Amino acid sequence: MQALDRKLLRDFARLWKQALAIALVLACGVAILLTGLGMYTALSETRETYYERNRFADVFVTVNRAPERLAVELAAIDGVWAVETRTTGNTVLDVPGNPRSVTGRILSLPIDGTPRLNVPVLTTGRLPDPTSTTEVMVNANFAIANGFALGDTFSANLNGQKRQLTITGTAQSPEFIYTIGPGALMPDNATFGIIWMPQPAVAAAFDMTGAFNDVSLKLTAGVSRMAIIAEVDRLLDPYGSLGAYGRDLHPSDSFIDAEIAQLRNMASILPPIFFGISAFLVSMVMGRIIMLERSQIGLLKAVGYSNLEVCLHYLMLAGLIAVVAVGIGWGVGGWLARLLAGQYAQYFDFPFLIFRTSPWVYAVSGIAALLTTTLGATQAAIKAARLAPAIAMQPPAPPKFKRSLIDRAMANMRLSQPTVMILRSLFRWPVRSALTTLGLALAVSTIVAPSFFDYALDKIVDSAFYESNRQDAMLVFSHDMPQSVLSTTAALPAVLQTEGQQFHPVILRSGIHEKRTTIQASHPGTDLSRVIDSTGAALDVPPGGVVLTERLAMHLDVGIGDRVAAEFLGGRKETHILTVTGTIAQYFGLGAYMDLDYVNSLLRQSSRISLVNVSLDDAEVLDLHARLKDIPNLVSIVMMSDTRRSFSDTIEQSIGAMNLVYIIIALLITVGVTYNGARIQLSERARELASLRILGFTRAEVSYILFGETLLLSLLAQPLGWWIGAQIANAMANSFSSDLYNMPLVLHPAIFARASFFVLLASFASVMLVRRRLDKQNLVSVMKVRE
Amino acid sequence: MLVNVFARMLCQAHGRAMEPAKGATHVAEIVFRTQDVTKVYGTGEARIYALGGVDLELFAGEIAVLLGPSGSGKSTLLNILGGLDHATSGRVWFRDTELTDLPDRALTKFRRDHVGFVFQFYNLVPSLTARENVQLVTDVSPDPMPAEEALAQVGLTDRMDHFPSEMSGGEQQRVAIARAIAKRPEILLCDEPTGALDSSTGVQVLEVLQDINERFGTTTVIITHNADIQRMAHRVIQFQDGKISSVVINDERLAPSELVW
Structure with a gap:
């Protein structure tokens, strides 16, 4: 091994704490990139393969009852490769x-x-x-x-x-x-x-002999799905079709799609943040190392090492940080991937999900880390290469300070000299100060951004389960039933209260906008399943009108007083014009609400309902279950209490784990930034501070000068971090909102307080670690060291 | 005239190294030559003339002491001779090669192949042992001696695996000398080699330098502001305000052990 390589390894060993602080931040980026990208490719490739091998259909449609002969006509549509009819x-x-x-x-x-x-x-x-x-x-x-x-x-x-x-x-x-x-x-x-x-x-x-009520179609490659859907609708509409739809609206596929999109977002948004912070830290530390090793650089050049060799020497030092980061990142990434795989196994049912991360994903994350440290070290390494040997041998000129308006302002404020030293250093290196603040602000925002989920989901649960859907169970029937079913169900054991509701699949249209959804119709004054307006009061939808959820209204680009066309699917496929009489904030689905009697009169049908909402006496619930199993036409019982509990449990588990991960990440960033910042401050100012100690300053006073800057920047970073966190939270709320959910942005003050608490605590702890070095420093030896 | 007398003296002193060609006049080789070299730092009113027109020749095998107060331009000249810095004007030759306008890459090669440096503050790499500090040079030199041999030359055989922090100042400076000579340089440029040492340690270091000069015939330039050291030199070049104020040939040189300061 060459002597220069030994120097490299020993320098790295000497700097291990600083290097590790950076490597951990970088490792987060590597781990997330590895997990996100690895899982993204694994999940999407597995899905593609599964769909391909098992011929998952492209278009789906449910009808009331269609004759079997239609299968031939459907198969004859240009572009249809195969048709499967089912009951x-x-x-x-x-x-x-x-x-x-x-x-x-x-x-x-x-x-x-x-x-x-x-x-x-x-x-x-x-x-x-x-x-x-x-x-x-x-x-x-x-x-x-x-x-x-x-x-x-x-x-x-x-x-x-x-x-x-x-x-x-x-x-x-x-x-x-x-x-x-x-x-x-x-x-x-x-x-x-x-x-x-x-x-x-x-x-x-x-x-259903000689008939079917469900069709799947597989299309040949390169055909227009829209055109085929239109043709399928034309053929099946007379048979009570609910309208053909593509894979994008298939319930199972759209959930996987949402997961894949989330992985893609995770792999593309988070790692660059970590790489950016790491590059900044590397540049800060390498810049300082080169300052400290000026005379060594001069010597290397004096004895004949070329500029390139010197430059490479320092790039390799930074490269070693990347090597450590990649090692940790791959390890943690592998663990995270297994964790995620466990979650997928719980929710997704694949026969052969391949959780093997392909080598190119490892390569990409490794190269990204190496590029990050190289980029961070480039400026310092070039500076080392450019340093003229004769100048490098001389002690560096003291940094230039100039009197400015700020100094005059400080003079007027009669600040103590230590405070002036802190502030002057802040303004002397504005870029470094700004980047340190930004780094810490990102740490704060890392905790703030995902924390809103907790509160948002609380709000969702509160609104969905305690305000709107207060029923204990929903009894769903195979087809609409007469009102009399209410009295039948009321007589069942445990049932305390019954209310009927009618569900109607519709396509709502306004101008060029259209949306497939379900109209929920109930009688005025219902108590179990209510429509809640923005003031929290229960709302009765007036006859002739329709109340839309805000997201649906936005999607259709309509407001109160505007009119929408509602095509009632199934049955006679009538289209009626409805006036929007209200909009409500609702977090589940894209609902539309109408008066039940008005719907019945509009569709010229006798009074009927599709499901019964019931409130139950818990003590007798098992008796109810025993009886429900024997009720004809009952196809499903949705126990809202179970739904509520499983939703809350799942949320609590995943949110708890997620928040912990983000707090750890924020702590790593904070330690990375403050520890390195304080170490650099210490090395830059060792002589200055030793002089002050010799002059009679106490350890605390000297520590104040040393860490005042770092802690002041930590404080400044808080409001910036809150703001960035709120912006990211807003973006996340929007990106998580879909036709399935509407994620409200709930920024409770406790979120900000908690984020600041963790970041300030970590800053302080890092600074105290460095202070121990300061305390141990021998004043005389520090003064003897030649810069 | 002066030069010829000096050259003859050198030939007597280094019979082996300076064996003249048959029938040739006994004239020592010129290793370095400078012609009206100036060096200016800064611009405008803040201009400082570190060197104000220096003409100098240095001969193969001699020990030359550059003497003068701080700021008289000694180190600046040494840096220019050693290829660490460029002159502002004037010309510099190393043998037949003109260094004046050599690009950085060529200057690096020149230093790597021909020059050994010794500095006042040793400039050892603290994270490398004595042996490794020497290897730093032997790794990149075309014809180095083994690091162990170089350390043996300076009497540090038993301290080879010590780190700089484990050695005294004199030992560190001897490591620096070992590092400088390990590449078998033609020229050894020493900037205040005893400046940070007490006198007895300083004498040891000077003895090593003299020993190297005698055994290898290495042209040795020693910068000092310690006037006592001049008595071990073949020639003493006095600097004042960026110029050479006098050049004195020592008729009687003293061994370093005879020096006292």
Whole structure:
């Protein structure tokens, strides 16, 4: 090993604390890049492969009842590669040992074997016998959650008939990677399952012989999906179509899509921040090292090392920081990826999710880290290379200070000399001061930005579950029922209160804007499922009008008093013009609300409802479940109390973990910036401070000069950090808001206080670490050291 | 005239190194030559003339002491001779090579191949041991002696693996000398080599320099403001206000051990 290389390694060993402080910040960038990019590619590639292999359809449509012959016409549409018609329906299951009622989604399997599209992957067992009326295959997670083995049985309420079904196999399907039951907010495999059953049995049960109610289409490459959707709608509209839609609106796919987009954002937004801070820290530290090693640089040149060799020597010193950072980053990134993989395994049901991070992702993150330190060190290294040897040998000229307006102002304020020293140094190196402030502000914002989630979700839960949807359960029926069903349900055990509601899928249009959504219609004065206006008061929608959620109104570009066209899907597909009478802030979905009687009169139908909201007496809930399993036409029970609890639990877990990660990151940034800043201050001012000590200043007074600047910058960074954090939070709230959720921006003062607390504490601790060095310094030896 | 007398003297002193060609006049080789060299720092009113027109020749194998008060231009001249700095005007030759306008790259090569430096404050790399500090030079020189040999020359065989912080000032300076001679330089440029040392340690260092000069015939230039040191030199070049005020040839040189200050 060459002597210069030894110097490199020893210098690095000597600087290890500073190097580590930087390397940890850089490692965050590497780890997040590795995790984000790695998971992004893994998830999107796995999804693509899964869809490709199992022929996941491109277009989906639900109809009321269409004759089988239409399949041929659909297949004849130009650009359609394959058509799969099915009979599907929801049903209430009675699972032995499970006192609660479970919802099952029944899908028919073609008589000639496996489906052509959305092909399920057999996990265990076999497909049901096509001629059997009792054999079924269920999704694997449902079987696991309910402890089913092959050959086990459960009963299902099939169109009013209770039937015993036997499990012959378990499967996974590209349609149900994210399996979410009707009305649920999170997947719950114990209470929602997919049931594949041979076509004849399903057709008989749902009275669909010679007909279908669900179509999937796969298109040939390069065709216009919009044109095909229009053609499919034209063919199926007469049969009560709810309108064809593409993969982008498919519930399972859109959840995965949202996750993939989030990973992409994570990989593209966060790492550059860490790389930027690291580059700044490297440049600050390397700049100082080169100042301190002036005479060594002069010597190296005097003995014949070229400018390039000197330049490379310092770039390699910075490069070693990158090497450490990459080591840590890859380790942590691997761990984070496993953590994330665990989460995905919980929510996403892939048969072969590959969580292997490809080598190029490692390469990209490694090269990015190396580029960062190189970039940070370049200025210092070039300065070292340019340093004329004769000048390098001489002690550096004292930094130039000039009297300015600021000095005059300070003189007028009669500040103490130590304070003047602090302020003068701040203004003498404005770029360094500004970047230090910015670095610390970013640390503050790192805590502020994601903290709003906690409060926002509290607000969502409060608004959704305690203000609007106060029912304990929703009873969903297979089709609209007469009002009399209310009295039937009222007689069930545990039911204290019942209210009917009608759900209607619609397409709302205004000018060029249109949105597919559901109109929820109820009677005035309902108490269980309410529409809440911005003042928090319950709102009754007047007849003739429609109340929209603010996001929906924004999407349609309408305000109060404007008119929208509502095409009621299914049935006769009528379009009615409605006046927007109000808008409400609502955090789940893009709802639209109407008066129930008005909807009935508009559609010229007798009074009817699609679901019953009930409030329950907890003590008798199990009795209710036992009875619900036997009620004909009931297809699903949504236990709002379960939804509420699982939502809160999930949020609490993930938000808690996320906040911890961000606090750690903020601490790493703070320590990286303040520790290095203070160390540099100490090395720059060692002689000056030793002189002051010799003159009779106390340790505390000297520490004040040394750390006043760093701590003053930490304080200045707080409001800036709050502001940046609020901006990032706003951007995050917007990016998280989708048709599924509307994320409110709740910036509680406690968020800012907490962020500042952590950052100031970390600043202070870093500074105290450096102060220990100051205390240990031998005054005489410091004075003897030649600059 | 003066030059010829001096050259003959040198030939007697270094019979081996200065073996003249048959039939040739006994004239020592000129290693360095400067012609009206000036060096100006700063601009406008703040201009400082560090060198105000210096003409000088240095001969192979001699020990030349540059004597003068602080700020008289000794170090500036040394830096220019050693290729660490450029003159503002005038010309400088190393043998037949004109250094005056050499680009940076060529000056680096010149230093690497021909010049050894010794500084007042040793300028050792604190993170490297004595041996490694010497290797710093041997790694990049075309024909170096082993680092151990160089350290043996300065009597530091048993201190080779010590770090600078573990050595006395005299030892550190001897490491610096070992580092300077390890490349077998033709010229050794020493800027106040004893300036930071007490007199007995200083004498040891000067003994090493004289020993090197005698054994290897290395042209040695020593800057000092210590007038006593001049008595070990072949020639003493006195500086005053950026100019050479006198050049004296020592008829009788003293051994460093005989010097007292």
